[in-house]
Amino acid sequence: MTNHSHTLDALAAADAAELEAILLEVCSSPRWAAAVTQARPWADRESLLAANAAAMASLTADDLRDAMAGHARIGKPKSGDATSEREQAGIRGVDRAVLDELGEANAAYEAKFGHVFLICATGRTAAGMLAALRERHPNDADTEAEIVRGELRKINDIRLGRLLDGS
Template identity: 55%
Template sequence: MTSTSTPPGLARFNALEERAALAVLLEVCASTAWAGRLLAARPYAAAEDLHAASDAAMAELTAADLDEAMAGHPPIGRPTAGDPVSAREQRGMAGASGELRAEMLELDLAYQEKFGHVFLICATGKTGEQMRDAVKERIGNAPEQEREIVRTELGMINRIRLARLLDTV
């Protein structure tokens, strides 16, 4: 714990009743193991402490925990209807041409067939072309290598979502 005064959003998060805190954490990441670890480490004095706890929890997730976390993410280019978070994160695909969308769908399906889960990338700030190029590059990975890349991408997504959470709680 590094800060002398807890930022307001973090103080509100720390003060949430356990069930409410768990619910907001599961909106950040669908892994119950990840959310449970962050919940158990409350209260946090600084956002950096929360991010460090997130990184540590992410590093400890089992293959099943990662599967659970990935299940909370829609395919690139097809955000869940009514989900502003995935739509915002995948904004780079919003203006994509029909050709790029079709190519991304084909690549998504090939990736899912090979790895058994959606292609996951921290899409914030990336263009549709950058996401397409990433899936083309990563589809050649070995499953173990790809799982660790997914772990890293999830960690980046969680950091962005936690920062946004602290601005809205």
């Protein structure tokens, strides 16, 4: 994500293509970006976050895959991507054995579900993410899809807040 501050009014006034491009930096699902764009104008920050929640609730399985495609594997933030590195700060300085366990658990999860393990990593430790990964691995695909949807909503809320705050 770029490090620009956008006021709610400036976002609401942007043309649809410009706004969708900005929103795709928040979430890589084109359907999500279009739905949030169509929810304009937003009266306040809470209205924008409500548009995020409504858009997330409407995503199909394919749309969720599009949204997940923009996220790095837990334990391997995208090099040079400040957002990915900030969100996964909990893995910095972690023992190699924990990173190896994360890698193995990720591989098992991906083999079962066909996508990366997605969790709102902000504020979480590597051990906490590993525990959550192991806890969620036994889920069935439908249960896991709904958990992923909720985690994506939380991530988007944080990213939208940072977009508005310029941080």
